[in-house]
Amino acid sequence: MRHVPWRRSARSGQRPEGRWPRRRLRTRLTLAASAAVAVVVVGVCAAAFLVIRHQLLHQLDLHLTQSARLAAQQYRREPPGVVQGECRYLAAPACTQLVPVRPGDDPAQPYLLPVTGATRQVAAGTRGPYYSELRLADHRARMLTTPLNAGRALQVAVRADTVDQGVRQAAGLLAAVGAAGVILAGVLGSWVSRTGLAPVARLTATAERITATRDARHRIELPTGRARGDDEITRLAASFNTMLGELEKSVTAQRRLVADASHELRTPLTALRTNADLLIRSGRLTEAQRERAATALGRQLREVTVLVNDLIELAREEEPDPLVxxxxxxxxxxxxxxxxxxxxxxxxxxxxxxxxxxxxxxxxxxxxxxxxxxxxxxxxxxxxxxxxxxxxxxxxxxxxxxxxxxxxxxxxxxxxxxxxxxxxxxxxxxxxxxxxxxxxxxxxxxxxxxxxxxxxxxxxxxxxxxxxxxxxxxxxxxxxxxxxxx
CATH class of the missing domain: 3.30.565.10 (Histidine kinase-like ATPase, C-terminal domain)
Known part of the structure; x- marks a missing residue:
């Protein structure tokens, strides 16, 4: 019994007809496994980016809320107007201003933060606190508008460009991680396809070896001991070995039948030839000798006929017979x-x-x-x-x-x-x-x-x-x- 080692078989695939050639199974499996892992990696990185961005904005909102709470305690009795920070440049940690309900109560100096109808509604108590985005001094800022007391609204704004910088850094880092993950997915996909299809490659190599050598004694080496598996590929290899065993038995039986038939036919054919030669020279034989030679020739012909008929019957072993x-x-x-x-x-x-x-x-x-x-x-x-x-x-x-x-x-x-x-x-x-x-x-x-x-x-x-x-x-x-x- 000959065993074929685990190796990749050299195949010369022919491109099928059509515009797009069909890829090999290993290539398709590699692409499928790599695409699956790559999609998961990209999805995880995208989800991580959204989570990081949300957390940074949430931390900014918490900072605004804390600043508004401190400003409400500190500037509760201050008149309307800007009460903290150079909002134009956002030099202070937070820019704060007080806005009354009626525009007539506004101070003479203009507000540095935008005041809208929604701001007056918050001051009047008809609308709850809200966050808004704005740009001040070419910087993105985030503002919280919340009600104070005595018909006034408190507006607190902080710079958001630091958050944007953190989001950009996280995006760059996650993009690098995603790219590395995609490359790793390709490597893992190739490894998975090569490992998963190794028994199939062995099957192919064995089939090609049998085709080239016409020797059905080849077998596929199966895992032994603890390494022996019960997966579909292992069962396929075991079934293939069983099929090869049956094929070897069939080929051996056919060869033995041919050898035995040739051995059995040699003696009667020799006798037939001898008696035929005697009859050819019948002029030199007596009547009794000719009679014996003809009788022997007829008997040997019958024996050969019976032997050939029996061989034909044996050769029909796998022939289906519908006359059941x-x-x-x-x-x-x-x-x-x-x-x-x-x-x-x-x-x-x-x-x-x-x-x-x-x-x-x-x-x-x-x-x-x-x-x-x-x-x-x-x-x-x-x-x-x-x-x-x-x-x-x-x-x-x-x-x-x-x-x-x-x-x-x-x-x-x-x-x-x-x-x-x-x-x-x-x-x-x-x-x-x-x-x-x-x-x-x-x-x-x-x-x-x-x-x-x-x-x-x-x-x-x-x-x-x-x-x-x-x-x-x-x-x-x-x-x-x-x-x-x-």
């Missing part, structure tokens, strides 16, 4: 036994069908079931002595139809029992008999396609017992689908 129908198994068994009696006239066949199994049906292909039965009967007749019958029994047991075929021959040796269904396997006692060793292998293949179980065992008292257990479609737990997927 409800088959009365008792009729197939009775017809198969009659055909076997004609094919093996020197062998006696004894058939017994239980009454409850006579009406049992299975879902399958009649021709394939007949081929299965003929393979089992031919195998039993081949080893059965002439004076002992081949016993065929059909019964119904636990929702299944059970077909048992027993012969009274030498039986199956213990060392041969695990291999009787292997292709081209022939026991030591059967190597002198005709056959290719494909009959039982083909029988098991057909049985598995019908969800049936075919077993071989020693029969009590000697001989071999082949037992086929196939689901009865009329039973509640019977299966109704035939699969040729192997």
């Amino acid at each position: 129908e409800e088959v009365r198994l008792a009729s197939v068994v009775a017809h198969g036994v009659d055909s076997a009696r004609g094919h093996w006239p020197n062998v006696s066949f004894r058939l017994r069908i239980a009454p409850d199994a006579d009406t049992g049906t299975v879902s399958g292909v009649p021709a394939r079931l007949s081929r299965l039965l003929s393979s089992l009967l031919d195998n039993a007749a081949k080893f059965s002595p002439p004076d002992r019958p081949v016993e065929v029994t059909l019964e119904r047991t636990a929702g299944c139809l059970v077909l048992a075929i027993r012969d009274h021959g030498p039986g199956i040796a213990a060392e041969d029992l695990p291999y009787v269904f292997d292709r081209f396997y022939r026991a030591r006692t059967a190597r002198a008999l005709p056959g290719s060793g494909l009959g039982l292998a083909m029988a098991r293949q057909i049985a598995r396609a019908h969800h049936a179980d075919l077993t071989a065992e020693h029969a009590p008292g000697g001989g071999a017992l082949l037992r086929l257990r196939i689901p009865d479609s009329a039973a509640p737990d019977g299966l109704s689908q035939v699969s040729y997927a192997g």
